[in-house]
Amino acid sequence: MNSPRERMRALIERHQHTDRVTVGDHTSQLIQELAAETGADVLQVPSGSECLSWIVPDKWSVREGWVETLAGERIADYAWNPLWLKSYSSSFSGVVSRDELRAHVLSDPERPECLLYDYGAQYRFGPKTEWGFTMPHRLVESLSDAEYRVRIDVEFGAGAMEILDWMLPGELPDTIYIAAHSCHPAIVNDGLACIAVALELFRELATRQNRRWTYRLIVGPEYFAGAAFLARAQGVENLRYGFYLDMLGNGERLGFARSHSGDTYVDAITRGVLQRLAPDHLEAPFRGLWGNDEFFYDGPDFEIPSIALGRDRWPWYHTDRDDLAGCDFAQLEESLQVLREVVNVFEADRVITRNYRGPLYQSRHGLYFDPRENRAGYLALHDIQTLMDGTRSCLEIASALHLDYPFVNRFADALLERGLAESAPRPPKPERKFSPPPFPARKPHDPSITL
Numbered sequence: 012m013n014s015p016r017e018r019m020r021a022l023i024e025r026h027q028h029t030d031r032v033t034v035g036d037h038t039s040q041l042i043q044e045l046a047a048e049t050g051a052d053v054l055q056v057p058s059g060s061e062c063l064s065w066i067v068p069d070k071w072s073v074r075e076g077w078v079e080t081l082a083g084e085r086i087a088d089y090a091w092n093p094l095w096l097k098s099y100s101s102s103f104s105g106v107v108s109r110d111e112l113r114a115h116v117l118s119d120p121e122r123p124e125c126l127l128y129d130y131g132a133q134y135r136f137g138p139k140t141e142w143g144f145t146m147p148h149r150l151v152e153s154l155s156d157a158e159y160r161v162r163i164d165v166e167f168g169a170g171a172m173e174i175l176d177w178m179l180p181g182e183l184p185d186t187i188y189i190a191a192h193s194c195h196p197a198i199v200n201d202g203l204a205c206i207a208v209a210l211e212l213f214r215e216l217a218t219r220q221n222r223r224w225t226y227r228l229i230v231g232p233e234y235f236a237g238a239a240f241l242a243r244a245q246g247v248e249n250l251r252y253g254f255y256l257d258m259l260g261n262g263e264r265l266g267f268a269r270s271h272s273g274d275t276y277v278d279a280i281t282r283g284v285l286q287r288l289a290p291d292h293l294e295a296p297f298r299g300l301w302g303n304d305e306f307f308y309d310g311p312d313f314e315i316p317s318i319a320l321g322r323d324r325w326p327w328y329h330t331d332r333d334d335l336a337g338c339d340f341a342q343l344e345e346s347l348q349v350l351r352e353v354v355n356v357f358e359a360d361r362v363i364t365r366n367y368r369g370p371l372y373q374s375r376h377g378l379y380f381d382p383r384e385n386r387a388g389y390l391a392l393h394d395i396q397t398l399m400d401g402t403r404s405c406l407e408i409a410s411a412l413h414l415d416y417p418f419v420n421r422f423a424d425a426l427l428e429r430g431l432a433e434s435a436p437r438p439p440k441p442e443r444k445f446s447p448p449p450f451p452a453r454k455p456h457d458p459s460i461t462l
Contacts, residue, residue: 015347016340019207023199027335030093030196031203033133033232034058034070034170038193042173045210045230051177054231056239058170063307065238068133070170071099076163078112078144080156087144092126093196094331096163097143099132103163112159115141118148125330128198134234139167174231174240177213181222185439186246187357188253188315189213189226189350190304192233198333205256206230208343212350223358223436225249237307251439252277253317254353255305259346260338263323266293268300270316271309275442277316279410280360284352287415289345293323316442320346356406356416360437363423364401367431371396376429380422388418395422404437 025044029037046053056062058069076089076096089096097117107115117129127145142163175193178186189212191205213228227250229240241247252275259265267281273296285292298306300319309317322342327333370393373379382389391412398408405423409416426432 015211016344019204019211019343020340022207022210023203023335023338026203027199028092028197030073031194031232032071032098032196033068033194033235034172036070036072037196038232039171039173041193041206042175042230045175045206049175049177049210049213051175051228054174054176054240054244055171056174056243058168058172060239062235062239062242065235066136067172067235067239068099069139069167071133071139072166072168074164074166076100076144076165077161079160081106081158081160086150086154086159087146092331094126094128094198095144095146097129097132097141097145098196099139100142100144100163100165101139102165103142103161106158106160108158109154109156112161113151113154115143116151117143117145118151119330120148122326122330122332123148123152125327125332128195128329130195130329172232172235172239174229174236174244176240176244177228178246179213179216179222179226181225183224183439184246184249185251186225186227186249187354188229188250188308189256190229190237190253190308191256192236192303193230194232195329197331198329199335199338200258200261200333201329202233202257204260204338204343205258208259208347208350209256211347212354215351216354226354233303234307237304241307241313247313250308250313250315253305253308253315254350255303255308255317255319256346257301257303257319257321258325258328259320259322260340260342261322261325261327261333262337262339262342263325264291264293265289265320265322265342265346265349266295266300267321268295268302268305268319269297270318271297271314272316272443272445273297275316276407276440277318280353280356280406281318281320283406283409283416284349284356287417288349288352314442314444320349359420360404360406361423361434362401362404362437363399363426364433364435365396365399365426365431366433371426371431376431378425378429385415385418388414388422392422395419399423399426399432406437 031038060067078087079085192202195202305317308315405419409419
């Protein structure tokens with residue numbers, strides 16, 4: 012397995028059918044395998060731990076979970092696919108009526124052939140007392156017997172949520188994190204494929220001898236990992252920017268959701284890279300694409316500008332159709348290339364300071380920029396020179412003038428080659444804090460504001 016595609020496929024194939032929940036054996040097996048392969052640390056957080064305001068749930072272990080007719084015909088079974096059983100279902104054993112069974116089944120008439128991911132119980136605080144299954148809606152509609160036998164045998168107990176923490180130090184302590192979630196049973200694009208992409212990026216980063224920034228890969232169960240990492244990991248104060256990956260191979264077009272502030276350095280980098288590599292990309296406001304742990308990192312008290320990189324909505328979200336056959340590996344490779352280029356910009360972006368005054372007499376220095384190649388850039392050369400005063404980086408100039416970053420970089424190279432400017436790496440700068448958008452004034456006790 013010498014190619015990124017082969018390694019990504021192998022990882023997904025090994026874990027695609029496993030029951031990856033917040034705290035469970037299969038989730039731990041995934042994290043421990045990745046740690047052994049990479050040498051990364053594993054942050055273990057016991058069940059019941061308070062992390063920020065969140066409580067890590069108990070470990071959930073399933074021995075069996077099925078439904079059959081009284082004649083013994085099995086119609087639903089956790090052993091076929093973990094999605095048949097509601098995650099964090101309680102135990103139950105008995106004969107129930109058809110109507111009672113239906114009351115404990117989640118199905119979707121809009122996707123009648125699909126099993127659904129019924130995830131809610133693992134996120135709701137408190138004892139897990141409800142049992143349940145998911146079934147294809149066409150099966151629910153076909154139920155004709157008066158009674159059915161149900162058997163669910165699960166155990167809740169002490170365990171530990173595990174979070175992969177792979178740090179690659181750079182010259183700067185300032186850190187860019189990449190995150191993906193390890194949960195979602197028997198589902199591929201929604202988590203597992205994103206881990207595969209992130210691993211390939213970090214394998215490549217690990218071979219770089221000179222990294223300017225520090226990079227950190229964070230993989231753990233959705234939401235709970237974000238809370239636990241921020242509450243308990245070392246070096247959180249050095250996190251400067253981040254990317255949360257989701258749904259990177261689902262066949263739809265690539266895009267990103269902006270950071271909470273929406274106009275930070277990482278927003279500009281991501282937008283510029285996608286404009287070059289995926290011109291038809293979509294751009295959404297914060298949490299407007301999918302919405303995951305970025306709302307912890309880029310949320311109250313932390314405000315680490317975080318981008319959600321993913322693809323557009325598709326019909327098989329949270330269903331058994333999100334499987335290996337529904338994962339486009341060419342799109343995973345495209346997503347990997349976008350992340351590579353994002354890293355390249357972080358690493359190479361620089362501040363240019365001209366050492367001449369006034370607009371440059373270009374032909375005197377053997378310079379000529381063909382307006383047919385980039386007319387907007389050509390016309391903006393005056394503005395580029397004005398902004399090359401030592402206060403902005405090439406990326407910041409390109410973003411401010413709505414230009415291609417490579418064009419600004421080429422002009423910077425031309426100046427540097429001729430001794431007409433000096434260059435320095437862009438230093439990390441504080442980002443402005445979130446300021447709320449204007450909303451219509453509300454009365455102090457406006458009844459339309461509810462929780």
